[in-house]
Amino acid sequence: MQADGRQVRVRVRAIHEPARDVRLFELVPETGAATPYPAGSHLTVMLSDGLARSYSLIGEEPTDGAWWIAVKRVVPSRGGSAAMWALEAGAILTVTEPRSHFDLALGRPDYLLIAGGIGITPLVGMAERLVRLGHRPRLIYAARSRDQMAFIDRLQPLLGDGLTLIVDDEGGSLDLAGEITRLHADGEIYMCGPAGMMAAAQAAWQQAGRLPTRLRFETFGSSGNRPAVPFTVHVRDHGRDVLVPADRSLLDALADEGIELAYDCLRGECGLCVVEVAAPASAIDHRDVFLSAHQKQAGARLCACVSRADGKITIDTGYRPALTRVG
Ligand SMILES: Cc1cc2nc3c(=O)[nH]c(=O)nc-3n(C[C@H](O)[C@H](O)[C@H](O)COP(=O)(O)OP(=O)(O)OC[C@H]3O[C@@H](n4cnc5c(N)ncnc54)[C@H](O)[C@@H]3O)c2cc1C
Structure with a gap:
C-alpha cells in the first residue's frame, strides 16, 4: 500500500460500534483540530511492520475537531482491520492527512449513490454535501443483514424517502437497470461496494448507453469469488x-x-x-x-x-x- 502525503500523529479519542463488525474511531490530531477535506476523502493509517491501510472519512467535515473513520472486521486479514480492532481509546497513531481519489463533481441535475456494506463510508459525506447544496440525492444501501448497516440513523433524517435499504437476508435485491433508467440522462452514479456489485453496475451502465465517466466508484480491495490459495x-x-x-x-x-x-x-x-x-x-x-x-x-x-x-x-x-x- 502506497502511503504518500503528509503524516500526522493522532490520538484515538473514542471508539464506538455503530453496527455489527463495524468500529468507528474518532481521531484527533495532536497538533489541534482536524483539517477539513472534500467528501469522498480517506486517510491512511500507518500500522506496525510497514502495514498501511486506508479508511474513508465519515461525514462532510470533521466532527468536534476529529476525523471519523469506520473499520469493518475482515476475515481473513493480513493484519489491517485486526490491528485497528485491537486499538483502545487513548492510542496514538500515525496517519496521512486526508486526500481523495473519489471526488464529487458538482452541478449535475441528479445523483444516485450506491453503497454495498462498508462501502457506505465515503458516501455519508457525499450525501450530506449534496443535501447541503440543495440536491435530493438517492442513496441505495445494500448489505447482507440489517445489523451490519452503520449510519442509517444519520442517513434516514437526511434523505427521507431518498434512502433505500436492500437487505439480502430479508429478500431484498438491487435492480440496477431500473435505477439507472430512473436517473436523469445527465445524472451521475457514485458507488462503493464489493467488486461483483461494481462489475454489475458497470455492465448495466454500459447496457443503458450511458457515458462511462458518469459512473464513479471507489474500491476497497476485493476478496474475490474464491478463497485465496497459493x-x-x-x-x-x-x-x-x-x-x-x-x-x-x-x-x-x-x-x-x-x-x-x-x-x-x-x-x-x-x-x-x-x-x-x-x-x-x-x-x-x-x-x-x-x-x-x-x-x-x-x-x-x-x-x-x-x-x-x-x-x-x-x-x-x-x-x-x-x-x-x-x-
Ligand atoms: C481508498 C480506500 C478507502 C477504504 N475505506 C475503508 C473504510 O472506510 N472502511 C473499511 O473497513 N475499509 C476500508 N478500506 C479497506 C481497508 O484499507 C483495508 O483493506 C481493510 O481494512 C482490510 O485490511 P486487512 O489488512 O484486514 O485485510 P486484507 O488482508 O488486506 O484483506 C482484504 C481482503 O482481501 C483479501 N485478500 C487477503 N489476502 C489476499 C491476497 N494475498 N491477494 C488478494 N486478496 C487477498 C481477503 O480475502 C480480504 O477479504 C479502504 C480501502 C481504500 C483503498
Missing part, C-alpha cells in the same frame, strides 16, 4: 516459475523475485499492472474493476495487484531483454 505462475518472458503464496499478491510475489511491474492504485482500478495471460483462463479469479466483463471472460489479461488464480497459469509481463547487435 498458485504458480510461469512467467514466459522471463523463463521462470514464481510461487504466489495465499497471503501475497501476484504483483508482490513477482517483485520478491526481482520481476518489477508498473503499478499505481493497488486496488484493481487503474490497469497499470495488467499482464497477458497465455493459459488457462478458467483458473483466474478476477478481483479488479478495470477489465470489462467481456475481457474477464476472455481471460487474456489480469490485474496483478489483486487478481489471483488456482493451480498454474502462464503469463507474459511485456518484458523484452535488451537485444545485442551482432556483426
Whole structure:
C-alpha cells in the first residue's frame, strides 16, 4: 500500500460500534483540530511492520475537531482491520492527512449513490454535501443483514424517502437497470461496494448507453469469488516459475523475485499492472474493476495487484531483454 502525503500523529479519542463488525474511531490530531477535506476523502493509517491501510472519512467535515473513520472486521486479514480492532481509546497513531481519489463533481441535475456494506463510508459525506447544496440525492444501501448497516440513523433524517435499504437476508435485491433508467440522462452514479456489485453496475451502465465517466466508484480491495490459495505462475518472458503464496499478491510475489511491474492504485482500478495471460483462463479469479466483463471472460489479461488464480497459469509481463547487435 502506497502511503504518500503528509503524516500526522493522532490520538484515538473514542471508539464506538455503530453496527455489527463495524468500529468507528474518532481521531484527533495532536497538533489541534482536524483539517477539513472534500467528501469522498480517506486517510491512511500507518500500522506496525510497514502495514498501511486506508479508511474513508465519515461525514462532510470533521466532527468536534476529529476525523471519523469506520473499520469493518475482515476475515481473513493480513493484519489491517485486526490491528485497528485491537486499538483502545487513548492510542496514538500515525496517519496521512486526508486526500481523495473519489471526488464529487458538482452541478449535475441528479445523483444516485450506491453503497454495498462498508462501502457506505465515503458516501455519508457525499450525501450530506449534496443535501447541503440543495440536491435530493438517492442513496441505495445494500448489505447482507440489517445489523451490519452503520449510519442509517444519520442517513434516514437526511434523505427521507431518498434512502433505500436492500437487505439480502430479508429478500431484498438491487435492480440496477431500473435505477439507472430512473436517473436523469445527465445524472451521475457514485458507488462503493464489493467488486461483483461494481462489475454489475458497470455492465448495466454500459447496457443503458450511458457515458462511462458518469459512473464513479471507489474500491476497497476485493476478496474475490474464491478463497485465496497459493498458485504458480510461469512467467514466459522471463523463463521462470514464481510461487504466489495465499497471503501475497501476484504483483508482490513477482517483485520478491526481482520481476518489477508498473503499478499505481493497488486496488484493481487503474490497469497499470495488467499482464497477458497465455493459459488457462478458467483458473483466474478476477478481483479488479478495470477489465470489462467481456475481457474477464476472455481471460487474456489480469490485474496483478489483486487478481489471483488456482493451480498454474502462464503469463507474459511485456518484458523484452535488451537485444545485442551482432556483426
Ligand atoms: C481508498 C480506500 C478507502 C477504504 N475505506 C475503508 C473504510 O472506510 N472502511 C473499511 O473497513 N475499509 C476500508 N478500506 C479497506 C481497508 O484499507 C483495508 O483493506 C481493510 O481494512 C482490510 O485490511 P486487512 O489488512 O484486514 O485485510 P486484507 O488482508 O488486506 O484483506 C482484504 C481482503 O482481501 C483479501 N485478500 C487477503 N489476502 C489476499 C491476497 N494475498 N491477494 C488478494 N486478496 C487477498 C481477503 O480475502 C480480504 O477479504 C479502504 C480501502 C481504500 C483503498
